[in-house]
Amino acid sequence: MTTSPFHPKDYVRRMERAVAQAGDAGLTGLLVSPGPDLAYFTGYQPTAITERITLLILDVDRDPVMLVPKLERPDVEPAPGATGVSLVDWADGDDPYAVVARLLDPAGRYAVSDSAWAMHLLGLQERLPDCRYSAMTGVLPMLRAVKDPDEVHRLAVAGAAADAAYEQIVGVRFAGRTEREIGADLAGFLREQGHSQVDFTIVGSGPNGAKPHHEMGQRTVRDGDMVILDFGGLCEGYGSDTTRTVHVGPATDEEIEVFDLVRRAQQAAFEAVRPGVACQEIDRVARRVIDDAGYGRYFIHRTGHGIGLTTHEPPYLVEGEWRPLVPGMCFSIEPGVYLPGRFGVRIEDIVTVTEDGGRRLNNTRHEMHIVS
Numbered sequence: 001m002t003t004s005p006f007h008p009k010d011y012v013r014r015m016e017r018a019v020a021q022a023g024d025a026g027l028t029g030l031l032v033s034p035g036p037d038l039a040y041f042t043g044y045q046p047t048a049i050t051e052r053i054t055l056l057i058l059d060v061d062r063d064p065v066m067l068v069p070k071l072e073r074p075d076v077e078p079a080p081g082a083t084g085v086s087l088v089d090w091a092d093g094d095d096p097y098a099v100v101a102r103l104l105d106p107a108g109r110y111a112v113s114d115s116a117w118a119m120h121l122l123g124l125q126e127r128l129p130d131c132r133y134s135a136m137t138g139v140l141p142m143l144r145a146v147k148d149p150d151e152v153h154r155l156a157v158a159g160a161a162a163d164a165a166y167e168q169i170v171g172v173r174f175a176g177r178t179e180r181e182i183g184a185d186l187a188g189f190l191r192e193q194g195h196s197q198v199d200f201t202i203v204g205s206g207p208n209g210a211k212p213h214h215e216m217g218q219r220t221v222r223d224g225d226m227v228i229l230d231f232g233g234l235c236e237g238y239g240s241d242t243t244r245t246v247h248v249g250p251a252t253d254e255e256i257e258v259f260d261l262v263r264r265a266q267q268a269a270f271e272a273v274r275p276g277v278a279c280q281e282i283d284r285v286a287r288r289v290i291d292d293a294g295y296g297r298y299f300i301h302r303t304g305h306g307i308g309l310t311t312h313e314p315p316y317l318v319e320g321e322w323r324p325l326v327p328g329m330c331f332s333i334e335p336g337v338y339l340p341g342r343f344g345v346r347i348e349d350i351v352t353v354t355e356d357g358g359r360r361l362n363n364t365r366h367e368m369h370i371v372s
């Protein structure tokens with residue numbers, strides 16, 4: 001399924017909302033560099049991010065301005081979000097930081113994209129020593145956290161594509177093949193299902209499943225192994241990320257018990273999703289189920305992370321994140337139990353907050369899938 005492109009008005013609304021949030025936070029504005037933030041506000045992504053500075057300036061008291069290298073201006077002009085932005089170009093041999101300095105408040109306070117190059121920020125600090133700069137996720141952590149309906153639709157398309165890849169991978173043979181071979185199959189299925197980019201395919205078999213971010217390797221999968229499959233990438237420009245745990249042949253009673261525990265924790269966390277609930281409460285709900293069963297010390301990561309243009313972004317479902325859930329937020333719910341040297345279990349869905357609860361964007365079954 002393909003989606004229609006965003007409209008220029010969508011980008012205008014995003015910039016206006018960002019400027020309002022910046023004002024509420026006491027900022028002068030935002031400095032947006034190439035990466036997910038620039039794509040979000042303008043629809044423009046350089047073919048290659050180089051040492052030449054490109055910078056979108058969203059000022060509370062001025063119209064949007066974007067500094068671009070002269071040789072890249074023809075690529076920027078057609079971007080749908082560039083319609084309402086004044087372009088200022090600079091040529092090789094110019095001092096681009098001197099150009100930026102003329103566009104900023106010399107004593108302003110700016111949020112800067114996390115992906116900004118250090119050399120660019122240092123260049124600005126040298127020209128404007130009285131300016132103050134903060135990381136964007138530090139001062140405006142919820143800037144891209146609430147998705148509009150079109151973004152939620154794209155995430156749903158990505159989730160459905162990942163689900164379809166999972167239905168394909170459980171049909172291949174696991175026993176006697178390496179983790180790397182199975183991961184290559186999974187990556188191929190993601191591309192078949194419409195992913196333009198595969199970011200990760202984790203295949204953690206047997207004791208490797210006890211390492212949440214296991215780097216798949218040459219271990220041969222055996223009968224009796226529990227296998228964690230965690231995979232995702234970009235589809236229609238937005239991220240997918242899902243985890244299912246399968247078993248090669250019949251499982252032991254203990255493996256079934258741990259699997260069911262993680263399944264119940266994931267379900268309880270999903271059922272707790274509703275507007276106004278603090279992000280940390282979803283983590284607490286999942287953790288409580290696992291703690292009560294005596295496996296708390298084996299749940300060693302947060303319950304979830306936001307997803308959108310990137311796989312990991314705010315909000316984070318973790319103790320200490322007090323911000324409330326808002327309709328349109330999209331995030332993973334992925335509790336896990338990891339028994340060192342033995343096996344691990346993780347179940348992950350992407351969930352979006354609705355007006356009265358939550359909706360899963362991954363819909364493959366949660367029961368243990370037996371593979372051959």
